[in-house]
Amino acid sequence: MKIHEYQAKSLLRAYNVPVPNGEVADTPEKARDIAKSLNKTSIVKAQIHAGGRGKGGGVKVAKTPEEAYEAAKKILGMQLITHQTGPEGIKVQKVLVEETSNIKKELYLGMVVDRARDKECIVFMASEAGGMEIEEVAKATPEKIIKCAVPPAVGFSPFEARKLAYGLGLGTDKSLSAQFANITKGLYELFVAKDASLVEINPLVLTAEGNLIAVDAKINFDDDGLFRNPDIKQLRDENEEDPLEVIAKNAGVNYIKLDGNIACMVNGAGLAMTTMDLIKMAGGEPANFLDVGGGASPDQIEKAFRILTADPNVKAILVNIFGGILRCDRVANGIIQAAKNIDMKLPMVIRLQGTNVDEGKKLLKESGLKFTVADGLYEAAEKVVALLK
Amino acid sequence: MAILLDKNSRVVVQGITGSEGTFHTRESVKFGTKVVAGVTPGKGGMDVDGIPVYNRVADAVEKQGANVAALYTPAAFSADAIIESIEAGIGLIVCMTEGIPVTDMIKVKQVLKTSKARMIGCNCPGITTPGVGKIGFMPSFIHKKGNVGVISRSGTLTYEAIWQLTNLGIGQTTSIGIGGDPIPGSGFVDMLALYEKDPDTVALVMIGEIGGTAEEEAAEFIKANLTKPVVSFIAGRTAPPGRRMGHAGAIISGGKGTADEKFKALEAAGVIVEKNPAEIGKRVQEILAKKKGKKK
Numbered sequence: 001m002k003i004h005e006y007q008a009k010s011l012l013r014a015y016n017v018p019v020p021n022g023e024v025a026d027t028p029e030k031a032r033d034i035a036k037s038l039n040k041t042s043i044v045k046a047q048i049h050a051g052g053r054g055k056g057g058g059v060k061v062a063k064t065p066e067e068a069y070e071a072a073k074k075i076l077g078m079q080l081i082t083h084q085t086g087p088e089g090i091k092v093q094k095v096l097v098e099e100t101s102n103i104k105k106e107l108y109l110g111m112v113v114d115r116a117r118d119k120e121c122i123v124f125m126a127s128e129a130g131g132m133e134i135e136e137v138a139k140a141t142p143e144k145i146i147k148c149a150v151p152p153a154v155g156f157s158p159f160e161a162r163k164l165a166y167g168l169g170l171g172t173d174k175s176l177s178a179q180f181a182n183i184t185k186g187l188y189e190l191f192v193a194k195d196a197s198l199v200e201i202n203p204l205v206l207t208a209e210g211n212l213i214a215v216d217a218k219i220n221f222d223d224d225g226l227f228r229n230p231d232i233k234q235l236r237d238e239n240e241e242d243p244l245e246v247i248a249k250n251a252g253v254n255y256i257k258l259d260g261n262i263a264c265m266v267n268g269a270g271l272a273m274t275t276m277d278l279i280k281m282a283g284g285e286p287a288n289f290l291d292v293g294g295g296a297s298p299d300q301i302e303k304a305f306r307i308l309t310a311d312p313n314v315k316a317i318l319v320n321i322f323g324g325i326l327r328c329d330r331v332a333n334g335i336i337q338a339a340k341n342i343d344m345k346l347p348m349v350i351r352l353q354g355t356n357v358d359e360g361k362k363l364l365k366e367s368g369l370k371f372t373v374a375d376g377l378y379e380a381a382e383k384v385v386a387l388l389k
Numbered sequence: 390m391a392i393l394l395d396k397n398s399r400v401v402v403q404g405i406t407g408s409e410g411t412f413h414t415r416e417s418v419k420f421g422t423k424v425v426a427g428v429t430p431g432k433g434g435m436d437v438d439g440i441p442v443y444n445r446v447a448d449a450v451e452k453q454g455a456n457v458a459a460l461y462t463p464a465a466f467s468a469d470a471i472i473e474s475i476e477a478g479i480g481l482i483v484c485m486t487e488g489i490p491v492t493d494m495i496k497v498k499q500v501l502k503t504s505k506a507r508m509i510g511c512n513c514p515g516i517t518t519p520g521v522g523k524i525g526f527m528p529s530f531i532h533k534k535g536n537v538g539v540i541s542r543s544g545t546l547t548y549e550a551i552w553q554l555t556n557l558g559i560g561q562t563t564s565i566g567i568g569g570d571p572i573p574g575s576g577f578v579d580m581l582a583l584y585e586k587d588p589d590t591v592a593l594v595m596i597g598e599i600g601g602t603a604e605e606e607a608a609e610f611i612k613a614n615l616t617k618p619v620v621s622f623i624a625g626r627t628a629p630p631g632r633r634m635g636h637a638g639a640i641i642s643g644g645k646g647t648a649d650e651k652f653k654a655l656e657a658a659g660v661i662v663e664k665n666p667a668e669i670g671k672r673v674q675e676i677l678a679k680k681k682g683k684k685k
Contacts, residue, residue, distance in 0.1 A: 113491055115571045115601045115638070117578060120498045135643050152499045195490050224637060225490040227465060256632055269569060269635025270543025270598055273624040274666050277648075280627045281665065289628070291635045294526075322545040322552075324528030325416075353552065355528065377549065377667040 001221045002049040003235045006096045008217035011194070015186035017201075018179075018213045022098020031072030034097040035065040044071040047094040049240040051133075051218070052082030058092060061100065068097055093239055101213055106130030106203035107168055108137070109183070111191055114149060122191060124148040124184065126164045130203035156188035170206075179212045194232050195225020248307045253290065253300070255307055260285025261315045262384055263308040263346075265301070267292050267326060275320045278381035284388070287314045296326055302338035309346060318384040319350045320377070328352040328360030336367045347387045348372065351380035393481060393509075393563060393583070394422075394457070394518045401426040401446060401455035401479070403462050403470050405437050409485075410461035413526045414440065417459070420529050422522030425453040446470075446477040457481045459515070459524045464488035467511065471497050475506045482574065483524045484510035491637070494572040501574065508574025512636065514544045514566040527551075527564065535560015537673060538584040540577055541596035542569050542603070542638070546624060546666070550594055553670030559677065562590045569636025571600065577607035585615055592618050592676050594669060595660070597651055598639045599625035604651040608658035618680075619660045620672040623648040626664070 006024040013019055021038060024047065025031040035042045046058030053059050058080045062068035072095050081089035107130040114123045127145045129137045137144055146167035148160045161181040162171060170176040187199055198220040205215045226233040238246045248255035254269070258276070262284045266272035269291045276286035288311070292304050308314055321331050331352060339348075351374040352360045364371050372387065374380035400417070404410040405427025414437060418424050426441055426449035433444035441453065449455040458474040460467060460483065467486045474482050489511050501508055509516060515525010519534035531548050533555040541547035544566065551564055565580055567573050577595060584590045597604040604623060611619060626648040628634050630641040641647055652662045663672045 112642075113495070113571070117576045117603070117606050120495050120572045122492075122495070138643075152495050192492055195492055197491065222491050222637075223633065224464065224488045225492065227488075228490070254635055256629070256634065258627075258629065266545075268543065268545030269639060270541075270546035270596070270624045271549065273598065273628055273634050273639065274546055274622075276627045277624065277664075278666065286627055289632075289634055322548050324531070324545070324548055325412075325526060353549070355530065378665055379667075 001223055001226060001232070001236060002240065003219060003221070004047040004049065004094070004237065005045065005217055006047055006094070007235050008219040009214070011190060011219060012186070012214055012217055015190040017183050017186045018211065019217065020098040020101060020213060020215060022096055024094050024096050025072060026076070026094050028069045028072040028076065031095060031097050032065045032069040035062055035068035038097070038099050041100050042068055042097050043100050044068055044075060045096045045098070046075050046078070046080050046092040047096055048080055048085070048090045048092060049237070050082050050084035050090060052084050053080060056080050056082040058082070072097070090240060101205050101215060102208035103205050104208045105206040107206065108132070108134055109201040109204045110134060111187060111196070111199040113197060119149065121152050122150045122188070124150065124160070124164055126168055128168055134200070134202065150188065156185060161185070175210060176206070176212065183212060194229050195222045196220065197222045244307060244310055247310070251303050251307070253303050253307055254293065256289040257311065258286055258288050259313070260287040261313050261388070262318060263287040263290070263311065263314040263316070264318045264320060265290050265292055265304050265308060266320045267294065267296050267322065271320065271322060275318065275381070278377055279318065279384065282378065282381035282385045284381070284385040287311055294326060296321065296331055296334065298334035298337045301331070301334040302341055305338050305342055305344065309342065309344070314346065316384050316387045317346055317348045318380060319348060320380060321352050323352065323354030323356065323360070326354070327356045328354055329356045329363055332360035332363040336363065336369060339369050344369070349374050349380055349384040349387065351375065351377070393565070394516050394522055394524060396521060398457045398481070398522060399423050399425045399453065399455050400457045400459055400524060401428055401449040401453070403428045403446065403458055403460045403474065405429060405440070405442060405461070406432050406435065407461055411437055413461065416526070416529060417523055420523045421520070422524065425449070426455050446474050446479065450477050450479065455479065457524065458483070460484040460486055462486055468493035468497050471508065472500050475500050475504045480506055482506055482508040483513070483515050484508065484574065485513060485515060485525050486510070487512040489570070491572060494570065497574070498572060509565060510568045510574055512570045513568030514547060516563060516565050518563045519561060525566065527566070531555055532564065533560035536562055536589055536591045537594060538562050538587070538590040539564040539594045540580045540584075541566055542598045542636070543596055543624060547596060549666065550596060550622070550669045554594070554673060557670045557674050559670065559673055562587060569598065569638050571638035573638075576603045578610045581607060581610055581615060585617060590617065591680065592673055593620070594673060595619050595621040597621065597623045598636060599623070599628050599634065599648050600638045600640045600642070600646040602646070605654045608654040608660065611660060612658040618676045620669060620676065621655050621660045621662050622664070622666050622669055623651045
């Protein structure tokens, strides 16, 4: 789960990680008020769940409260397009108005989970190449990135903070190394306490006054940890998500929207990804990922159909179900019922395999509805692509 | 494959009184598995179809000689249940549960490291050894006893592959679902090592997904250590980057973990990669025919 920069900074404050003074605004008037209370040059930053906001015109410096008003007026409501948003961009609903800093140096500090076998742990990554995309740095100059794996049995220790600090050129300065140690300690505690999956402070700024401050912050959370972090769960911003995906999530349907015109409904995540791949192999474009799960009750099938048909790009549907404990005749009845309930007009290919497959296929053929029935995996994909020709 | 599930396996089902636990225990028993106990804290003293239920895993170990644990426990309590089994001396733990937080699994792996236990899962369909037993919920009808090993991160996609093999008359020694999570109890490498030592297994099917480096690690291992042929399919060539595709572990992060990278790494290690999932069974058939041809 993603959150906004202003929410991340709020969390950092709670864990003693210094962030610039500032507040979130959803109107230009509020932005002006905040700038007034800061009484300094401020920076007005679009709040969206994507990077590259500066290049996209979503970040402006404001020397006066009036300038903050004008900047906020421009940015609020804009469709901000960045290299991370997709061509339509995201509508900006909030801006963060905060103090600027006297930047002496920009550093990078991040945390991820290393999933490699026998290494599974939280890892800190730090680099003097702050303010740049870490993937670019990793590609061009990987030696500039210092990594520190946190041994799970012990947790984060001061010697690890020192490793990173010396690597960043901060180690010899008593004040800076103490500040850095506090920051890394706070970030580690936050990561573990809130089940984060990624933390990125880019840039971590060294100011002319000799302070370390998190000028930008990105924190992602493990979806599977949300049940025990309700305070994080409520930070979710549905406006940042695709509207169909929001409907699907709230209906308990595991759905991801893509750009194609052939929709699919499958039981099982691996088989669902495979079905998308098969559609592409057969010359079509998948419109979505949808895992209807082990239950695939008539109710769930109907919910899934409603979501798939709500996408105006979708011109045909492929249903691919391998029935294990789930019986194919039950699934067939569910499909027939759902198709009738929603008055399904789109052509469908249905491929069933597994328990009671013959009964299932018979039911579909006798339903009077326009289904094409398929047997094999690749055959099913070919048939649905052919429907659109 | 005698090392994981064999005739000496005595299974305790943690979460046996839940609807999933009860249903799949019944299917396991029908398949021939020796389920000797169940554990649900607070429900000790009950029984499920005559299988005694205990409050603690240690009781099941002491009173029924349980040595394998099958978990159908809620995600919130699964790490605790797994560690309880490790501490009780269980040798093989198979966890079907989906939704366990990653930081919990970091902890669990730490405990596993210093124990004698082996874990399969979480978020997996389990292990099936035709003719011996099954733990988990792979449908019973797809399996046939034979000499091919199957290792997979997926659920229903695994059933497709097994069913293809069975329909071609090719049976399996053991089918293992290692699960779809980013930090599994065992990876491909761990299972490949076991299959390499198993005299009954002559060929392998490996089914992977986007995300992480398990397939790349497997490729390295296969190149250095494996004498048996492997056919591999990777799901998710069309998955968009940065999105969790159903499975928590199926996510392309920072540009890494794509299906094409995995196909490439496996191919370079001499694995027979098949991009059309409908052809997995046929590729195995070809290998086995070649082997038979060589023997003449």
